[in-house]
Amino acid sequence: MGKIKFKPLFLIYVFLCMYFGWYNQIFYYVITVVLHEYGHHYMARKLGYETQGIIFNVYGAGLNSSAIYKRKDDIIVSLAGPIVNLLLIVLIVCFWWVLPSSYLFTLEFLKSNLAVMIFNLIPIYPLDGGRVVVALFGQKFKKEKILKVNKMLCLILGIVCCIGFVVSIFYYVNFSFIFIGVFLILNSIDVNKNLYFEKSSAFVKGDKELEVKIFKVNSLEKKKLLKYIRSDYYSMFLCEKHNKFILKSEEDILSLD
Numbered sequence: 001m002g003k004i005k006f007k008p009l010f011l012i013y014v015f016l017c018m019y020f021g022w023y024n025q026i027f028y029y030v031i032t033v034v035l036h037e038y039g040h041h042y043m044a045r046k047l048g049y050e051t052q053g054i055i056f057n058v059y060g061a062g063l064n065s066s067a068i069y070k071r072k073d074d075i076i077v078s079l080a081g082p083i084v085n086l087l088l089i090v091l092i093v094c095f096w097w098v099l100p101s102s103y104l105f106t107l108e109f110l111k112s113n114l115a116v117m118i119f120n121l122i123p124i125y126p127l128d129g130g131r132v133v134v135a136l137f138g139q140k141f142k143k144e145k146i147l148k149v150n151k152m153l154c155l156i157l158g159i160v161c162c163i164g165f166v167v168s169i170f171y172y173v174n175f176s177f178i179f180i181g182v183f184l185i186l187n188s189i190d191v192n193k194n195l196y197f198e199k200s201s202a203f204v205k206g207d208k209e210l211e212v213k214i215f216k217v218n219s220l221e222k223k224k225l226l227k228y229i230r231s232d233y234y235s236m237f238l239c240e241k242h243n244k245f246i247l248k249s250e251e252d253i254l255s256l257d
Contacts (some may be wrong), residue, residue, distance in 0.1 A: 003209040012102075015232040028109045028112040034054060034229060035088065036117075040081045041054075043076055047077065048079070049069065062134075071135045074134075078135070079128065081128055082117045082121055083122060085120075089110055105235075124153060125187075134147075151188045154187045158182070158185035161177045164177040165181060209231070210235040211234070213234070215228055215238065216240075219239065229250045229253065235253075237250075238251055
C-alpha cells in the first residue's frame with residue numbers, strides 16, 4: 001500500500017491523548033484511519049490510479065497521491081473509505097452476538113469507525129462527502145465556485161467548532177472540537193485547493209530523463225507555484241483565463257518578478 005508517514009504536528013495529538021490517558025483512542029483511531037484509507041487505496045488501484053501511501057497530520061489523514069480521477073471514479077474512490085468503516089461496524093456488532101464478552105474491547109473500535117465514517121461524509125471538500133458533491137455538481141457548476149462556497153462553509157463551521165472547544169473547557173474538555181476546527185479553518189484559507197496534478201510524460205533535459213508534471217492552476221503567481229518546482233521532475237503550468245489556456249514552463253515561472 002505504500003509508506004505511512006506521520007507529520008510532526010501529529011505528535012501533538014498523540015501527546016495530548018497520552019497525557020489524558022486516552023491510549024485506546026489513539027490506537028483505535030490510527031488503525032481505523034489506516035483501514036479507511038486502505039479502502040480508498042484499494043479502489044483507486046483497482047480503477048488504475050497510483051497512490052504512494054498515507055500521511056497523518058494533526059487535523060486528519062489522507063492518501064499521498066497526485067492522481068486526478070474521472071468524475072465517476074472520484075465518487076467510487078471517495079465512498080470506498082466510509083464503506084470500509086460501515087462494514088467494520090456491522091462486523092463488530094455481529095461479533096458481539098457470537099461472543100458478547102468482545103463488547104468490552106471492541107466498543108472503542110466501533111466508536112472510532114463510526115466517528116471517522118460520519119466525519120468523512122460531511123459534504124465539505126476535501127472530505128469524502130465533499131469530493132462526492134464536487135464530482136456530482138462539477139459539470140453543472142464551475143469547480144471554482146463550488147470551492148469558494150466550500151471555503152466559506154469551512155471557515156464558519158471551523159469557528160463554531162473552536163467556540164465549542166472553549167465552551168467545553170468549563171464542562172468536559174473535548175479536543176475533537178479544536179482538531180476539527182483547525183482542520184476546517186486551514187482548509188478555508190488554503191488557496192491552492194484547486195491546483196492539482198494533471199498528467200505526466202517523459203522529458204529529456206541534457207543527459208537526464210525527467211518526468212513532466214503538468215499542473216492546472218488558477219493563477220501564475222510565482223510565490224504560489226515555487227513549491228511545485230523540484231529537481232526530480234519537470235514542471236509545467238496550465239492556466240485558464242478568459243476562456244483561453246496559457247501554458248507556462250518552470251523557466252517562465254522562475255523568470256517572473
